[in-house]
Amino acid sequence: xxxxxxxxxxxxxxxxxxxxxxxxxxxxxxxxxxxxxxxxxxxxxxxxxxxxxxxxxxxxxxxxxxxxxxxxxxxxxxxxxxxxxxxxxxxxxxxxxxxxxxxxxxxxxxxxxxxxxxxxxxxxxxxxxxxxxxxxxxxxxxxxx
Numbered sequence: 001x002x003x004x005x006x007x008x009x010x011x012x013x014x015x016x017x018x019x020x021x022x023x024x025x026x027x028x029x030x031x032x033x034x035x036x037x038x039x040x041x042x043x044x045x046x047x048x049x050x051x052x053x054x055x056x057x058x059x060x061x062x063x064x065x066x067x068x069x070x071x072x073x074x075x076x077x078x079x080x081x082x083x084x085x086x087x088x089x090x091x092x093x094x095x096x097x098x099x100x101x102x103x104x105x106x107x108x109x110x111x112x113x114x115x116x117x118x119x120x121x122x123x124x125x126x127x128x129x130x131x132x133x134x135x136x137x138x139x140x141x142x143x144x145x
Contacts, residue, residue, distance in 0.1 A: 002119075004028050005097060008073040009123055011038040011051065018043050021135075021142050022127040023051035025074040027059045027091075029066055035059025041142060050142075051075065052082035056089070067091050075124045077104035079143065087112055097124030101132060102143065 004026055011024025015038035027035040037054025040046060049057075052074050067089035075097035078086060083105035086094060093115040099106065106116055132139045 002073075002095070004033065004071070004073045005075075005095060005119060005121060007033060007036060008051075008075050008097065009121070009127075011036055011055075012075045012124070012127055015039050015043075015051070016127065016131065021138060022131050023074070023076045025051040025055040025072060027055050027070055027072050029062075029070045034062070034066070034070070039142070042138065048081065050079060050082050052078055053085060056085055064090065071095060073097075075121075076128060077102055077106055077118070078109070079104045080108075083109055086114060093117070095119065097121045098128065100125055101128040 007026045008024040012022040015024060016022035020042040021039040023039040025037055026033045035055045035058040037051055037058045039051045040049040040054055052072060070091055071093045072086060072091050073095045077096050077099035096116060096118045098120050099118050109116055
């Protein structure tokens with residue numbers, strides 16, 4: 001398994017262990033993780049701390065060129081909010097752990113030139129399937145339903 005996807009999965013597991021939603025993400029620039037995060041909506045009482053948003057927040061402020069040279073790894077297909085951040089910062093490539101349990105804004109991202117690689121990693125799929133089955137109310141809240 002790709003080490004960066006493994007790091008995103010570790011973040012997802014961390015979120016689950018904290019009582020949150022198991023979605024993790026890392027932002028990679030020139031072969032180094034510059035930001036790592038996980039969905040912390042439940043833990044922080046936040047309306048926006050999805051995994052990708054947390055990874056971007058934890059990466060801190062960077063010149064635009066850094067984002068344009070980065071790859072975002074996420075365990076789940078990015079929602080509209082996270083896709084907007086990807087587009088805003090010009091992140092050119094996203095590695096997606098899985099999109100079977102939730103299909104985000106992949107069509108939008110592709111239409112704007114973002115390269116997507118969907119891995120369908122069994123660990124990512126299992127984490128989300130188990131979580132959705134055990135906590136459907138939290139999952140529906142997270143995706144705005």
